[in-house]
Amino acid sequence: MSECGRFNNSKLKVFRFDPEVKKGPYFEYYNIPVISENMSVLEALRYVVSHIDPTLAFRDYFCKTNQCGMCIMQINGVNSFACHTKIEKEMEIKPAKNYPVIKDLVVDFGKADKYSCIFDGVLRVYRDC
Amino acid sequence: MLNIKTDVLVIGGGIAGSFCALEAVKQGQKVILTSKTPICTVGSSISAAPGIQVPLGNDEVYQFIADAVVAGRWLSNQKLIKRVGKIAEEGIDFLYKIGVPFNKKTDGKYERILSPRLSEKPRNLNMSIPLAGPPIMHALRRFILEDHRISIFEDVFLYDLLKIDEQIQGAFFYDIRRGNIFFIESKAVILATGTASEIYPNNMAPPTTTGDGHAIAYNNGCEIIDMEFVHFWSTVKRPTSISGINHHIESLYEKGVEPARDINGKEVNLFPSYPTSSRGSLKPILSTINKENASLNNQGGIFVNLANLKPENYWDKGIFELGAYVEKLGIKEIELGIGPLLCCGGIKIDNNCESDINGLYAIGDVAGGFLGANYYGATGLIFAMTTGIIAGREASLKRKNFSSKQLNSIVANKIDTTRENIKTITGIRSPYQAINNLKTIMYEYAGPIRSETGLRKGLVKLKQLKKEGVSIISKTKIFNLELVKAFEFANMINVAEMVINSALERKESRGRHIRIDYPMEIDDVYNIIIVKKIEGNMSVKKRKVDFFIIQPGEENVCSRIKEAYKTGNY
Numbered sequence: 001m002s003e004c005g006r007f008n009n010s011k012l013k014v015f016r017f018d019p020e021v022k023k024g025p026y027f028e029y030y031n032i033p034v035i036s037e038n039m040s041v042l043e044a045l046r047y048v049v050s051h052i053d054p055t056l057a058f059r060d061y062f063c064k065t066n067q068c069g070m071c072i073m074q075i076n077g078v079n080s081f082a083c084h085t086k087i088e089k090e091m092e093i094k095p096a097k098n099y100p101v102i103k104d105l106v107v108d109f110g111k112a113d114k115y116s117c118i119f120d121g122v123l124r125v126y127r128d129c
Numbered sequence: 130m131l132n133i134k135t136d137v138l139v140i141g142g143g144i145a146g147s148f149c150a151l152e153a154v155k156q157g158q159k160v161i162l163t164s165k166t167p168i169c170t171v172g173s174s175i176s177a178a179p180g181i182q183v184p185l186g187n188d189e190v191y192q193f194i195a196d197a198v199v200a201g202r203w204l205s206n207q208k209l210i211k212r213v214g215k216i217a218e219e220g221i222d223f224l225y226k227i228g229v230p231f232n233k234k235t236d237g238k239y240e241r242i243l244s245p246r247l248s249e250k251p252r253n254l255n256m257s258i259p260l261a262g263p264p265i266m267h268a269l270r271r272f273i274l275e276d277h278r279i280s281i282f283e284d285v286f287l288y289d290l291l292k293i294d295e296q297i298q299g300a301f302f303y304d305i306r307r308g309n310i311f312f313i314e315s316k317a318v319i320l321a322t323g324t325a326s327e328i329y330p331n332n333m334a335p336p337t338t339t340g341d342g343h344a345i346a347y348n349n350g351c352e353i354i355d356m357e358f359v360h361f362w363s364t365v366k367r368p369t370s371i372s373g374i375n376h377h378i379e380s381l382y383e384k385g386v387e388p389a390r391d392i393n394g395k396e397v398n399l400f401p402s403y404p405t406s407s408r409g410s411l412k413p414i415l416s417t418i419n420k421e422n423a424s425l426n427n428q429g430g431i432f433v434n435l436a437n438l439k440p441e442n443y444w445d446k447g448i449f450e451l452g453a454y455v456e457k458l459g460i461k462e463i464e465l466g467i468g469p470l471l472c473c474g475g476i477k478i479d480n481n482c483e484s485d486i487n488g489l490y491a492i493g494d495v496a497g498g499f500l501g502a503n504y505y506g507a508t509g510l511i512f513a514m515t516t517g518i519i520a521g522r523e524a525s526l527k528r529k530n531f532s533s534k535q536l537n538s539i540v541a542n543k544i545d546t547t548r549e550n551i552k553t554i555t556g557i558r559s560p561y562q563a564i565n566n567l568k569t570i571m572y573e574y575a576g577p578i579r580s581e582t583g584l585r586k587g588l589v590k591l592k593q594l595k596k597e598g599v600s601i602i603s604k605t606k607i608f609n610l611e612l613v614k615a616f617e618f619a620n621m622i623n624v625a626e627m628v629i630n631s632a633l634e635r636k637e638s639r640g641r642h643i644r645i646d647y648p649m650e651i652d653d654v655y656n657i658i659i660v661k662k663i664e665g666n667m668s669v670k671k672r673k674v675d676f677f678i679i680q681p682g683e684e685n686v687c688s689r690i691k692e693a694y695k696t697g698n699y
Contacts, residue, residue: 018605018607019607020605020606020607035369036367036368036369036370037459038368038370038371038458038459038460039368039369039370040370040371040458042370043369043370049561049610049611050559050561050562050565054559054561054601054602054603054611055602055603055605055609055611057607057608057609057610059166060336060610061166061170061171061335061336061337062335062336062373063170063171063175063176063335064176064333064335064371064373064374064375064450065175065176065260065262065263065450066450066453066454067175067260067262067263068170068171068175068263068266068335069170070166070167070170070171081457083370083454084453084454084457084458085457086457086458086459102306102607102608103605103607103608104608106608109167
């Protein structure tokens with residue numbers, strides 16, 4: 001979390017990968033305005049795709065219940081929900097750990113046994129509270 | 130080019146589609162289940178509340194029909210409601226069997242609780258966890274993926290249907306993962322594509338609800354009904370990171386949160402007493418917003434300060450949806466707004482869930498006729514479940530009777546023209562901007578309170594927006610979500626026109642359709658409004674409602690329904 005208070009811009013370092021292009025994976029940097037102090041990473045990515053770079057691929061679904069797992073990606077190295085991770089001055093965003101990457105931040109969740117790992121983590125979130 | 134053939138094709142991977150696929154497979158059919166996202170993850174089904182309304186036993190079914198029809202302001206399809214009520218228990222038993230933790234009492238019966246806005250007797254199920262949607266979706270996903278009889282196609286977008294001589298032949302899809310168009314041949318196609326509320330801002334349903342099924346069925350000549358009824362509710366407008374979330378303000382007040390206030394700090398009463406509780410907190414928000422034109426200029430609006438909400442309450446039932454985000458995003462204050470929960474209308478179906486096209490079925494939120502003029506709370510889930518089961522059975526029975534046709538050249542032709550159309554998409558703005566413009570137009574001219582002049586202005590602006598079109602920058606084949614957004618925009622603008630045309634035709638206020646120039650509900654005139662594509666144009670007409678079981682103004686409806694069941698007079 002940011003200790004230095006309000007900031008107006010955020011620099012996102014985002015993983016890019018297009019299997020059609022021989023280049024291989026690389027990082028792209030986006031500078032976005034921070035609309036409110038409660039801006040989430042998902043909202044930031046949505047800003048990128050609607051104002052800066054429409055080619056960035058990520059599962060832009062906001063289920064509003066914190067439970068669907070579609071927005072799970074590696075944020076600063078940790079698998080987190082982009083919809084409830086607060087924006088910081090600088091962030092590194094990569095596709096969810098341990099899943100094959102289809103494109104950019106979109107991964108293949110695969111069959112039940114792999115996907116249920118995410119869901120077990122999600123169910124445990126509200127079972128413990 | 131892939132030519133896939135199957136017995137039953139289910140389009141849409143929420144609760145409705147899942148139940149349909151499972152039922153059809155139980156009837157021995159080959160089933161394909163498609164979804165534009167991973168199945169059982171992010172449709173409207175995920176926000177189902179734990180207090181699901183389920184009638185158990187004949188007495189409760191009679192009362193359920195009466196309540197549902199009254200809540201729908203007498204416009205609902207009574208035969209459909211009756212069929213839904215009768216098999217609701219079957220769906221719940223199946224969910225319990227696959228691990229969804231409904232509470233049961235020591236005698237093995239389901240625990241029942243009251244829902245404050247609905248019937249007098251407890252008729253809702255209960256769970257000890259804050260939300261019902263996620264465990265249901267997770268359990269269904271696991272069950273379906275482990276049932277290898279169902280072929281799953283994820284990340285495929287329904288592009289069009291194929292209909293020959295009023296008989297369905299199959300559907301065309303855009304494969305999001307590969308960027309190509311393919312065709313699935315089937316004589317029984319079931320649309321389970323969800324509602325269309327994304328045409329408005331502050332959508333309380335997920336952004337997948339773009340009305341794809343509505344638009345594509347309409348384009349193929351189906352009747353679409355009740356589109357003027359959009360169930361608006363009180364939701365969060367700002368911070369924009371959580372706009373559209375269900376704030377359950379009553380639960381917040383219970384935990385000690387200060388009352389809502391307007392921009393001048395004056396307290397706002399969100400619960401004036403109204404004859405119909407379904408209009409609860411809508412009017413004061415509307416009047417404040419209309420008065421002050423709330424905007425980024427901070428000129429109006431209603432605010433709720435969350436300082437008194439304690440961290441130990443964040444994950445309580447009723448607070449959970451908002452509380453989780455309050456904790457993680459550090460939210461201290463929310464601004465309330467109006468957003469759609471769902472559209473009550475959809476594809477017209479009979480009580481076998483079949484549309485006007487032979488072999489084309491519609492289930493769940495995309496089907497019209499169950500809700501009528503109002504969303505009867507906590508019933509979305511059983512409607513999705515039961516219509517899924519009904520369509521799964523009916524489609525399996527019917528498809529055996531149709532002969533095959535030679536489709537190869539028609540299919541190849543259509544795929545080639547589609548590829549050309551996609552390459553030549555031209556317009557002046559990006560699909561994201563076009564969708565934002567659409568939402569602004571719909572809220573301003575076809576929002577919760579409507580008028581003739583407003584609706585006509587909105588229609589003109591919509592037509593202009595449609596003419597201006599969209600342009601795609603992204604040339605990639607794999608996961609080109611900009612192109613998918615363009616397809617969704619095309620569907621959404623058609624749905625928006627249906628909403629406005631239907632709203633213009635209904636010259637009264639009924640349920641969730643409020644017209645300032647016709648503020649009263651007109652008695653003795655019970656019509657549904659239908660839109661249909663005739664010779665390329667959107668035609669609008671009325672049809673009188675058939676009161677199969679109960680009539681408006683009847684006393685003692687329950688015994689009347691019991692009589693009808695006994696004598697078979699319905």
